Amino acid sequence: MSGARRLAWSAGLGILLFGAGYLIHDSGLMSFSFTSEKGGITQIGSQVYTREAMESDRKTHQADRAAPTAGMPVGADGYYSPPSENSIPDSPYGDAVKRGRAIFMETSTMVSEHVGNTLACVNCHLDAGRRENSAPMWGAYVRYPAYRSKTKSISTIEDRIKGCFTYSMNAQGSPSGQPPPAGSDIYRDLTTYFYWMADGASTGEKLPGSGYPKLKKPEEDYDVMRGQTVYAQNCALCHGADGQGQRDPDSGVVFPPLWGPNSYNWGAGMARIDTAAGFIKANMPLGKPFSLTDQEAWDVAAFVDSHERPKDPRQTGTLEEARVEFHDGEESFYGKAVNGKVVGGGTEQED
């Protein structure tokens, strides 16, 4: 097969798998299909409460304060159900929601000044930031401001977005070299989009499906070599044997890179093996969530995160100093040897 045909073929298969995932997801079958190894996910009893019911209860309550307040809309899968995309209002507010959504989906074209790789927010926060167990934006919006040990300070939602620009989007490699400055319209539009998506979500509790699942470290630890086999069998089709992904200009399908100069940098949450394992377990292979065992998810996460990627922008002195200051005790290969070679120095330092 020619390179182009192979690309088209695998992209086509990708769409198929993707479609299958959506069907399963929409039919609510999903909640039955992951009975085994739900690693870290809280099983939730589901009591469907539709958005229409919420809106009607709101009206009733507004007219008569003695009537019960509206609850949180919950779907058949037991998770919060965000408003449908076609309900974004035609108004200045709706326009901001749409701008925020566009930035989220097409980050490197919409706000190229601040993006130093080929990723988009939606690559790690699936389904336009709506997907449960994919750090959905409705789950995030209602949880900030909050104290974070990573920064040892209170983070606002803007701080969290800035963090993803700095590390996940590798802003240091962008034309401006910086994440959007404080108060930028980029944060305003993204936050407006998240607020719209979280309408009706309750604050003050961690909602089921928010963040990525936390997977307990498997008994056999994790292993890069085993991960390589998992990768070849389950991931290379879309992300490429070289991890650089692929882009099909005809279908517009994008398989993002997993390592190398166009990926997230060493300071990113996804560069931590535990975080990547949780994301992968619940979201990859695309369309087949929860199909890998916890062991496979950890192993393949270790394989992905054993590769060189752009440097941690916080590293000003030596690699070892940065490892001690920012990466001590975490599950990552930062500043450690993989197959006899220390990684973490960044893709900029070629040898």
Ligand code: HEC
């Ligand atoms: C390479 C993957 C990746 C990309 C790309 C990415 N993020 Fe994230 N994002 C993460 C990870 C990992 C976390 C941390 C989740 C955790 O702590 O469990 C996170 C957390 C967040 C949070 C907080 C979520 C929560 O529940 O606390 C927000 C908000 C967020 N990202 C927004 C964005 C935005 C906006 C963009 C695009 C500008 C973006 N992210 C791009 C991986 C990514």
Ligand code: HEC
């Ligand atoms: C059917 C194609 C397909 C397969 C197979 C697949 N992925 Fe993905 N992967 C994607 C797509 C597409 C995205 C971006 C999701 C989006 O934008 O909606 C993605 C996103 C990711 C991301 C976050 C974005 C980034 O570039 O870092 C990681 C990490 C990832 N995949 C790892 C894996 C691993 C590990 C496997 C194998 C266990 C795997 N994927 C299998 C298509 C696939």
